[in-house]
Amino acid sequence: MARQLYELCGSDPVRVFSPFCWRSRMALAHKALDFESVPWRFTETDRLAFASHDKVPVLVDGDRVVADSWAIAQHLDEAYPESPSLLHGRPVPYRFVAAWNDAVLQPGIAWLIVSDIPPLLGETERPYFIQSREKRFGRPLDQVTADRETRLPAFRTALQPLRIVLGAQPFLGGDTPDYADHVVFGSFMWARSTSSLKLLEESDAVRAWRERMLDLHGGMARRAPCFGA
């Protein structure tokens, strides 16, 4: 069986935009593993029943089915120890950067771009997305992002921990990327795939790092459908 990664998309099956799917996509490329992307939409939970899971990413790797991006990273390191390591045999210290990503970076991006996502979705999943996100944010989505230009400076300030590390070394992983880079980059690819909002200033060390990430693996992420911001 070919290796398959179930990934979130909207009406365009090639525009994969989930930050968690991007983590796994980058992790597979990091391990130099080919895979077939299987497009999946928000409302297609039935199609993941085989994985006993209701969200993507789901990786089918031979006879192994692995759900959840964190579990996928651990699986890849265990199954392919000869490829460059993602978690270097000790996942624990990566939990904090993932927690910061989930508590600070990802919500920060959501408040800037969430209203750009519905136009990318098909007729079936668009109502689901709008309803569930309006419930989460407690207001219409265009109101969530109405003052986003005003809030950009605060968002950029909140990236200071990244800036400190990336001012001293090219990747969060040191001289080469590791899973910490893929976690954070996944959030930026989510924004880049769905919105034309320019999150990062030209002179920002975080932007320079994002450029390096876009260049990895022959420009895999750079070639993905995006709005170029």
Place this chain on the structure above:
Amino acid sequence: MARQLYELCGSDPVRVFSPFCWRSRMALAHKALDFESVPWRFTETDRLAFASHDKVPVLVDGDRVVADSWAIAQHLDEAYPESPSLLHGRPVPYRFVAAWNDAVLQPGIAWLIVSDIPPLLGETERPYFIQSREKRFGRPLDQVTADRETRLPAFRTALQPLRIVLGAQPFLGGDTPDYADHVVFGSFMWARSTSSLKLLEESDAVRAWRERMLDLHGGMARRAPCFGA
């Protein structure tokens, strides 16, 4: 030569309050290494000339002189590989938690407690401290902290990355503490040693973790002079 740690204090030589010195103090205890605390005050740069450095902590370990808390942690792991590890042979993934600590946690605490520090200082270093910190904050120190009760909820919200990790495991290092714990705990010991402000709510997972850290090594940190908050 006995092992010596030069540590910041004020008029009371036992009330060690620098967050960076607490990192090294906890690191030495983690490695089960005895040391003599050498009290040092802000204005005594001449006394560190032997280390070609102007800040504490400075560790004198036999014929080795190591300045800077990060270098001290690396030295301890290299020199004492048989003791429990601080950085597990790979310092890189610890840089992000240290960057978050330095960019978010430590400034957050400073804006809450800085006005409590001058009364702890001697006549010589108090003017230096007030002048340098008022320059940094751009206002008198009592104005920095005047509305601190109002700002406490936002400070607590900013701890969410810690809360996510510590909701799933007892220490940032996993089942046992490692250097990530000591970095973050150092900031909390700075607050606890200098201020009676109650930073953490009783029900907070971060507070429960701080209690576990206070209990380590026979309650070493719990016995240190503090204001009990």
